[in-house]
Amino acid sequence: xxxxxxxxxxxxxxxxxxxxxxxxxxxxxxxxxxxxxxxxxxxxxxxxxxxxxxxxxxxxxxxxxxxxxxxxxxxxxxxxxxxxxxxxxxxxxxxxxxxxxxxxxxxxxxxxxxxxxxxxxxxxxxxxxxxxxxxxxxxxxxxxxxxxxxxxxxxxxxxxxxxxxxxxxxxxxxxxxxxxxxxxxxxxxxxxxxxxxxxxxxxxxxxxxxxxxxxxxxxxxxxxxxxxxxxxxxxxxxxxxxxxxxxxxxxxxxxxxxxxxxxxxxxxxxxxxxxxxxxxxxxxxxxxxxxxxxxxxxxxxxxxxxxxxxxxxxxxxxxxxxxxxxxxxx
Amino acid sequence: xxxxxxxxxxxxxxxxxxxxxxxxxxxxxxxxxxxxxxxxxxxxxxxxxxxxxxxxxxxxxxxxxxxxxxxxxxxxxxxxxxxxxxxxxxxxxxxxxxxxxxxxxxxxxxxxxxxxxxxxxxxxxxxxxxxxxxxxxxxxxxxxxxxxxxxxxxxxxxxxxxxxxxxxxxxxxxxxxxxxxxxxxxxxxxxxxxxxxxxxxxxxxxxxxxxxxxxxxxxxxxxxxxxxxxxxxxxxxxxxxxxxxxxxxxxxxxxxxxxxxxxxxxxxxxxxxxxxxxxxxxxxxxxxxxxxxxxxxxxxxxxxxxxxxxxxxxxxxxxxxxxxxxxxxxxxxxxxxxxxxxxxxxxxxxxxxxxxxxxxxxxxxxxxxxxxxxxxxxxxxxxxxxxxxxxxxxxxxxxxxxxxxxxxxxxxxxxxxxxxxxxxxxxxxxxxxxxxxxxxxxxxxxxxxxxxxxxxxxxxxxxxxxxxxxxxxxxxxxxxxxxxxxxxxxxxxxxxxxxxxxxxxxx
Numbered sequence: 001x002x003x004x005x006x007x008x009x010x011x012x013x014x015x016x017x018x019x020x021x022x023x024x025x026x027x028x029x030x031x032x033x034x035x036x037x038x039x040x041x042x043x044x045x046x047x048x049x050x051x052x053x054x055x056x057x058x059x060x061x062x063x064x065x066x067x068x069x070x071x072x073x074x075x076x077x078x079x080x081x082x083x084x085x086x087x088x089x090x091x092x093x094x095x096x097x098x099x100x101x102x103x104x105x106x107x108x109x110x111x112x113x114x115x116x117x118x119x120x121x122x123x124x125x126x127x128x129x130x131x132x133x134x135x136x137x138x139x140x141x142x143x144x145x146x147x148x149x150x151x152x153x154x155x156x157x158x159x160x161x162x163x164x165x166x167x168x169x170x171x172x173x174x175x176x177x178x179x180x181x182x183x184x185x186x187x188x189x190x191x192x193x194x195x196x197x198x199x200x201x202x203x204x205x206x207x208x209x210x211x212x213x214x215x216x217x218x219x220x221x222x223x224x225x226x227x228x229x230x231x232x233x234x235x236x237x238x239x240x241x242x243x244x245x246x247x248x249x250x251x252x253x254x255x256x257x258x259x260x261x262x263x264x265x266x267x268x269x270x271x272x273x274x275x276x277x278x279x280x281x282x283x284x285x286x287x288x289x290x291x292x293x294x295x296x297x298x299x300x301x302x303x304x305x306x307x308x309x310x311x312x313x314x315x316x317x318x319x320x321x322x323x324x325x326x327x328x329x330x
Numbered sequence: 331x332x333x334x335x336x337x338x339x340x341x342x343x344x345x346x347x348x349x350x351x352x353x354x355x356x357x358x359x360x361x362x363x364x365x366x367x368x369x370x371x372x373x374x375x376x377x378x379x380x381x382x383x384x385x386x387x388x389x390x391x392x393x394x395x396x397x398x399x400x401x402x403x404x405x406x407x408x409x410x411x412x413x414x415x416x417x418x419x420x421x422x423x424x425x426x427x428x429x430x431x432x433x434x435x436x437x438x439x440x441x442x443x444x445x446x447x448x449x450x451x452x453x454x455x456x457x458x459x460x461x462x463x464x465x466x467x468x469x470x471x472x473x474x475x476x477x478x479x480x481x482x483x484x485x486x487x488x489x490x491x492x493x494x495x496x497x498x499x500x501x502x503x504x505x506x507x508x509x510x511x512x513x514x515x516x517x518x519x520x521x522x523x524x525x526x527x528x529x530x531x532x533x534x535x536x537x538x539x540x541x542x543x544x545x546x547x548x549x550x551x552x553x554x555x556x557x558x559x560x561x562x563x564x565x566x567x568x569x570x571x572x573x574x575x576x577x578x579x580x581x582x583x584x585x586x587x588x589x590x591x592x593x594x595x596x597x598x599x600x601x602x603x604x605x606x607x608x609x610x611x612x613x614x615x616x617x618x619x620x621x622x623x624x625x626x627x628x629x630x631x632x633x634x635x636x637x638x639x640x641x642x643x644x645x646x647x648x649x650x651x652x653x654x655x656x657x658x659x660x661x662x663x664x665x666x667x668x669x670x671x672x673x674x675x676x677x678x679x680x681x682x683x684x685x686x687x688x689x690x691x692x693x694x695x696x697x698x699x700x701x702x703x704x705x706x707x708x709x710x711x712x713x714x715x716x717x718x719x720x721x722x723x724x725x726x727x728x729x730x731x732x733x734x735x736x737x738x739x740x741x742x743x744x745x746x747x748x749x750x751x752x753x754x755x756x757x758x759x760x761x762x763x764x765x766x767x768x769x770x771x772x773x774x775x776x777x778x779x780x781x782x783x784x785x786x787x788x789x790x791x792x793x794x795x796x797x798x799x800x801x802x803x804x805x806x807x808x809x810x811x812x813x814x815x816x817x818x819x820x821x822x823x824x825x826x827x828x829x830x831x832x833x834x835x836x837x
Contacts (some may be wrong), residue, residue, distance in 0.1 A: 035633050036803045060783060067548055071694060159525055161542040189530065193436075194447045197525040200801040201424050205526070207806055208428065209437035223804045282804070319547060326370070326531045 022052040024260050027068065029061045029083040031281075038276035045272035052260055062088055062164065062247075069095055079257045080264055082122070082249035087167055087318070089119045089248060090311035099253030101265045108269060110246050110286050111306040119248035122268045123283035126242035126303045127168045128218040128235035129155065136212040139236040143176050146213075146238070147188045154193035155213035156202040160322055163198045164245065169215050171314065172243035174321055175307045181321075185328035192329070207233075218242065218301045219282050225296035226279060241305030247283065337662020340655040341676045347716055348679045350695055351688030352557070358694075359554035367555045370539065375559065378535040381449060381524070382517035385456035390510050392612075393464035395605035398498060400465070401472045403602050409828065411610070415462035416824035417617050417817045419770070420777030422794040423455075423522035424801070425813045429616035430455050432623065439615070451527040456520060457612055460513045465609065467512075467724050470766055471505035472498060474728035490601065503574075505728055508674060511571035512720050515564055515681040536560045540684050557687045564682040565675075572671035617817070624814025627807045634812060637796040638819065641776045644711055644792060645823075648775035649768045651715035656722030656767060657730075663723075664731040665738070677723035680716035688713060689784035703789045710790065713781040718771035725770060729763035765831030773820045793819070 033039030033056045043054040057077075059065045062084045069076055069092070076097065084092055092098060101120045108114040110124045129146060131139045136153060140146040146155070158166030177184045193211040196202035206214035218235045225231055249268060251261035267273055269287030277285045278293055285293075359365050400408060418426060433439050434446045434454065444450050479497050488496065521537045528534070536556055543552040628634075656677060663673035692709060737755055741747065746755060757764065779794040791799070793816040800809035 030799065031802045034799045034803065036805070058789075063545055067545060070548055071690075159531075161538070161546050162525070192530060194527060194529045195525065195531065197522055200798060201427075201522065201526045203804070204424065204428055204801055204806050204809075205431065205435075208431065208435070210431060210435050220804075227804070322546075329530045330373075330532045 022257055022260050023055050024052055024079050024257055024264055025055045025057060025077050026080045026082055026264070027057050027059060027065050027078040029065065030058045032083060033058050036280060038280035041276045041280070042273050046264060046267050049267065049272070050260065050263060066092055069097060073097075074254060076252060078252050079255040079261045080249055080251050084119065084248055084250070085164060086246045086248065086308065086311050087171070087314045088311070089116065090315035092250070093118055097252055097254070098250040099258070101251060102262050103266050103269065108286050111244060112308060116248075119250045120265050120268065121246045121248045121286040122273065123277045123281055123286050124244060124246040125217040125219045125283045126244055126301075126306065127165060127172060128216060128220070128242060128301060129213050129238070130206070130216040130220045130233055130235050131213045132206070132209070133232055133234055135209070139213070139234070141237065142239040143172065144240070146191070147184050149191065151190040153191070153213065154211040155191055155215065156193050156205050156211045157195045157215050158199055158202050159195050159197050160325060165199050165215055165217070166195070167318070168243050168245055170321060170325055171309055172307060175243065175309060176240045182324045182328040185325055189329050217245070217282070218303070219284065222278070222294070222296045222300055223282050225299070226294050235301045237301045237303065241307045242303035244306045244308045246308075336658040337673055340658030341662070341673060343655060344676050344679050344716065344719065347712065348683055348688070351683060351691035354691040354694035355550055355554050355557070355687055358550035362551040364551060365555035365558055366551045367559065371536070371556060371559060374534045374536050374539045375563070377533060378518050381452050381456070381535070382514050384449070385453045385460065385517040386510055386514045388453060389457045389460035389513055390464045390506070392608045393461050393468055394502065394506070396609040397465045397468035397472060398494070399602035399605040400469055412466070413821050413824040414617055415465060415613060416769070416773060417820050418459050418462050418613060420773040420816060420820045421813070422777060422779050422797055423520070424526065425620065425797060426458060426616070427455055427523055427526050429620040430458055432619035433615045439619070447527055447529045449533070452520075452524055452533065454612075455523045455527065456517045458616055460516065461609055462613055463721075464509055464513055466766070466770070467509045467721070468502070468505070470725050470763060471501055471509070471728045473762070474732045475501050476732075501728070507571035507574040508727075509724060511567055512678065512681065512724060514567060515678065518563070519681060519684065537684060541686055544686050544690060553687065557684055560684055561682055564678070568675050568678055568682070569671070572675065620817060621814060624810040627811030628814055629808070629811060633791070633796060634815065637791050637793045637812070638815065640790055641792040641816070641819070644707070644714060645772040645776035647711040648714035648718055649772035651711060652718040652722045652771035653764065653767050655715065656719055656726055660723045660726035660730045661734070663727060664734045674723055674727065678720045680719050685713060685717060685780045686784060688716070689781065693785065706785055706790055709785050710781040711775075713784070714775035714778050715771070717778065717780070718774045721770040721774060722767040725763050725767040726760070729760055733759055762831040765827040769823055769827035773823055776819065777816065
């Protein structure tokens, strides 16, 4: 008996340092923490600076995270939420769960600048039409050319109801055409091969040669150049400007680990985090890196004008704009 | 009846699970002003009915011919064909879509024969999924025909038409409505296929609308309204199918060796060839395309092996749970003909109540304070078992009906019941259907992506989830390799099920 309690005591003592380490629970999307994602390297880099443990909780995507927060409310176990985008932040703020990030916004480098004191960006990329140079010699040079061009050269789009790029294209159309967006959608319709539920399905159809164009990101060609050493897939530059996708993180105000959460958000804009972004998340860094970007990134399309609705505009109009799309392409 | 409590218990479990899914959502909906509906629902409903009806007819009619041919003929490659036919059942929708596109897509081997983007493509993929399923279920129903019926038919010199009318016909009229109803419900709930090939928002189903209102809009009131429409539609359909089902004839067969005796009927071979051809044409080329595209990309690394482990664990656990529940429900249905519709209806819960609704409700009840990996595993297994339950019951029902007729009175008079009955009478007599039920439930769960997606992966990465993850990271080739591994696992499971289910010689 004595020996048993001694063993137990030893066990408890041995476990103590581990239990005493603070744990930071971070909600993020699946692909951030998958084998190819930046999650593991970022966790290791941050843990070196804090004597703490980062616990990733992976949920499908930004929308899934937001819904999880809606269901959990004040009971959420998240300290940090990483992977929302600017289309979701107004709704996220309305939950009343997020507190100020406390990081100097001037450190965040995104096109158009940054001023939100609740959410902090960690990467961004412009959306773009990506085309197959083997089957398409003269890609469209503007959204207008895409809408009115040769209907036999099709594009695969994503559904704005279930996918981030899908919503991105919808907002792009709206920001360029305003009240005429519905009519332009109807004009574009014959060019649409199909509207896939997500980016993965759309991109798979595209790379299998089903259509010469797909809606994706300006950074997509970088993947093929870096990983496959192939320049076959390229992004088309549109003269009206490109709609912007900015990914952000925020901290939960009521979290018992708020100080640590703030430290993590601060770390987010440093090289320990940012170095992993370009070739693991295939997005552009929103903070300083300590290594140069791979060469392929210097060949990417640089849009002249970023297009972006405010989070509040998206929150207030998204449903009406989706209904407009539904009616126009039915 | 001694087995009725088992059936009631199983039914209560299923109903409790459904209530745990629906009630939290309904209460959210009522606190937000009550379920709502709008005009878009009717468009979705109409498209759902059209595509699901077409898909069902085109899957079931050829499957009847195919199953009859397979039932009466042992040809070389028959078992191989049946194993290949198991593969589509477990494929994640996008893998099946890509396999079909590889054959019939704009740049496919047979590109241009059938337009794949639009209604025809959706139906084509649904037939690819469901023709093999229907064939397997019908084959199982035909196997419950007493062997002496075929001996008698041969002795009387029945033509094939007469065999169809007098021997197979009654069995089919008894089971086909349930099988067709099940496939209709599966097609009605189809999501990824409909969106990917639909061409645009005109191809939308109730399931898409439910997903949208739960996910994008987070509008529980609308989601609840839509879910109720879907449930009402499904229940109506199930009730109609129940009406059409004949009460099973209470034949008490002598124990002849299983297998169909066809006598020396001439002319069957060509007809059988013609019956098998369409099924092979729809199913085999896409499976071949899947194998070809994955062949060079199988890399057995840690991620793949771990995903394989999770898939096997979830598939195995869900198969056991679903088969145990299904055994109870099918047994009760067989012994209480008046309540048969109810018991078989309860089994359909997993395809009637949209999984997205069920998962949301369960999460509200059990998952609010974070889920551990073990809890997550249990939730995923439970949802998968519920979704596989209809197939288990479809397989077990005909066999249990026959078993009850053959053994119940004798067992009652000898006082054999409970565990002894299960061990010495039921399991030996039901080896084949039990193995088939475990197989179907297991491969459906192994290939399922719905449950994991809905609950959030939280550390559990199955083979289908790995396929999606690889696709999401530009690794389409690796995804093709992973899909091939999944297909292989299913193929081997089908082989294993055949061996486990091989019947002993009669004593």
